[in-house]
Amino acid sequence: MLKFFNTLTRQTEEFRPLENNTVRMYVCGPTVWNFAHIGNFRTFVFADILRRYLKFKGYEVKHVFNLTDIDDRIINEAAKRSISIDEFTAPFIQYFWEDFDALGNERPEVTPRATHHIAEMIEIIAKLIENGHAYESDGSIYYRIAAFPEYGKLSRIKFEGNITGGSERIDTDKYEKEDARDFALWKLVSEDEEPGWDAPFGRGRPGWHIECSAMSMKYLGETFEIHAGGQDLQFPHHENEIAQSEGATGKLFAKYWIHSEFLKIDDVTMSKSKGNFFTFRDLRDQGYSALAIRYLLLSVPTRKQLNFTFEGLQGAESTVERLRNFRSLVHDAAAKGRNPSGSEGAQNADCGMRNAEFPAGRVSATVALEKFEAAMDDDFNTAAALASIHDMVREVNTLMNKQGLSAGDRQAVLEVIEKFDSVLGIFGCEEVVCLDSEVEALVEERQEARRNRNFARSDEIRDELAEKGIILEDTKDGVRWKRR
Numbered sequence: 001m002l003k004f005f006n007t008l009t010r011q012t013e014e015f016r017p018l019e020n021n022t023v024r025m026y027v028c029g030p031t032v033w034n035f036a037h038i039g040n041f042r043t044f045v046f047a048d049i050l051r052r053y054l055k056f057k058g059y060e061v062k063h064v065f066n067l068t069d070i071d072d073r074i075i076n077e078a079a080k081r082s083i084s085i086d087e088f089t090a091p092f093i094q095y096f097w098e099d100f101d102a103l104g105n106e107r108p109e110v111t112p113r114a115t116h117h118i119a120e121m122i123e124i125i126a127k128l129i130e131n132g133h134a135y136e137s138d139g140s141i142y143y144r145i146a147a148f149p150e151y152g153k154l155s156r157i158k159f160e161g162n163i164t165g166g167s168e169r170i171d172t173d174k175y176e177k178e179d180a181r182d183f184a185l186w187k188l189v190s191e192d193e194e195p196g197w198d199a200p201f202g203r204g205r206p207g208w209h210i211e212c213s214a215m216s217m218k219y220l221g222e223t224f225e226i227h228a229g230g231q232d233l234q235f236p237h238h239e240n241e242i243a244q245s246e247g248a249t250g251k252l253f254a255k256y257w258i259h260s261e262f263l264k265i266d267d268v269t270m271s272k273s274k275g276n277f278f279t280f281r282d283l284r285d286q287g288y289s290a291l292a293i294r295y296l297l298l299s300v301p302t303r304k305q306l307n308f309t310f311e312g313l314q315g316a317e318s319t320v321e322r323l324r325n326f327r328s329l330v331h332d333a334a335a336k337g338r339n340p341s342g343s344e345g346a347q348n349a350d351c352g353m354r355n356a357e358f359p360a361g362r363v364s365a366t367v368a369l370e371k372f373e374a375a376m377d378d379d380f381n382t383a384a385a386l387a388s389i390h391d392m393v394r395e396v397n398t399l400m401n402k403q404g405l406s407a408g409d410r411q412a413v414l415e416v417i418e419k420f421d422s423v424l425g426i427f428g429c430e431e432v433v434c435l436d437s438e439v440e441a442l443v444e445e446r447q448e449a450r451r452n453r454n455f456a457r458s459d460e461i462r463d464e465l466a467e468k469g470i471i472l473e474d475t476k477d478g479v480r481w482k483r484r
């Protein structure tokens with residue numbers, strides 16, 4: 001049973017989707033004005049683990065992950081270069097997805113951009129004006145926090161007195177507000193100024209918070225299951241998202257909130273001014289692999305601070321190498337257990353193997369999978385989940401050295417590795433032959449066709465595999481296959 005800590009209730013709760021088997025989740029994405037740093041990627045890798053684990057648990061997942069392609073920094077940087085904001089953000093959007101993919105993350109189902117959803121934002125703002133949750137002042141539109149008594153329910157910050165300037169990203173507009181806490185939904189933009197959009201309440205551009213309310217509710221509905229993001233977004237960004245969305249709809253916005261803790265570098269908060277600021281590219285240029293960076297980022301449970309050190313990254317590098325080698329070893333051993341081609345009659349893959357019936361490997365794999373699931377069910381305890389994998393690796397290595405594995409044991413271990421990796425993505429696929437049950441099945445079918453002298457079918461399968469980039473080799477130990 002999956003349980004995790006819900007920031008909204010400050011309780012560890014059993015996860016239950018609102019209806020059916022579908023999980024709708026929204027994760028605040030990057031502002032595409034620069035390269036994302038590894039602190040950002042810690043949150044995004046966690047979001048990837050979250051979506052993959054929900055699928056592992058049998059849920060259908062609809063994951064929305066936005067790109068913020070308009071804010072003051074983007075507008076200023078584009079103006080400095082005398083180019084449009086689209087021209088300025090285009091390369092950073094491309095770099096972001098390159099880094100995102102390189103780190104082994106699955107692409108979310110929907111990846112909306114803020115500037116493509118201005119109409120949806122205008123619609124929500126119009127609703128908020130209409131029902132008294134927003135007001136106009138000096139041509140801009142502000143959210144009236146006094147109209148939303150639940151304000152503060154997520155961050156549990158007590159609002160006494162003036163709080164402006166308390167947070168780096170708090171709204172510090174110069175215009176007249178009824179209350180210092182009120183934040184801008186729509187900022188006045190003059191006729192000749194760009195970028196600006198026409199709205200019933202005047203030409204302007206959106207505030208930062210409204211975009212996430214608009215994009216999440218457009219694709220997930222007014223109420224959805226999970227909203228996640230970095231801890232730094234809890235206040236004011238997520239608090240404001242709730243105020244806007246619930247102020248407009250009168251319904252619960254997101255049922256569960258998950259916040260990823262900060263990443264520190266050598267125990268110091270990462271910042272450009274301290275010179276301890278790393279992007280994914282900085283680390284890759286120093287020779288570290290994307291797989292090791294991913295491993296390090298997910299090795300600490302998301303609600304604990306992660307202290308990044310180069311020692312830790314080197315450790316992760318040798319760990320992922322060990323995991324890759326382990327899978328390769330088990331896989332090759334399995335390939336050797338297959339029938340030699342042409343030796344018809346020798347149908348038993350276990351034939352000739354010692355201890356074919358001794359299921360120590362299977363037991364080890366089953367226990368590891370149970371511990372893995374128990375750990376992930378416990379507030380996504382990735383550290384304990386990894387420990388269960390390392391225990392299995394140790395046990396199976398010992399077994400292989402001592403007496404070898406039966407074909408059945410090997411198959412069980414490979415299948416469990418595939419399950420672990422469907423969630424974590426740490427074994428790596430580029431360098432080793434990945435287990436692919438579909439390919440395995442086709443190779444087997446081709447062997448069967450050849451045994452039956454059905455060469456037309458055998459050739460057909462060879463071509464089909466070639467199309468998938470699979471090369472078959474007839475060796476004295478049987479048929480081996482590898483990726484091109």
Ligand SMILES: [Zn+2]
Nearest residue numbers: 028029212237
């Ligand atoms: Zn957001």
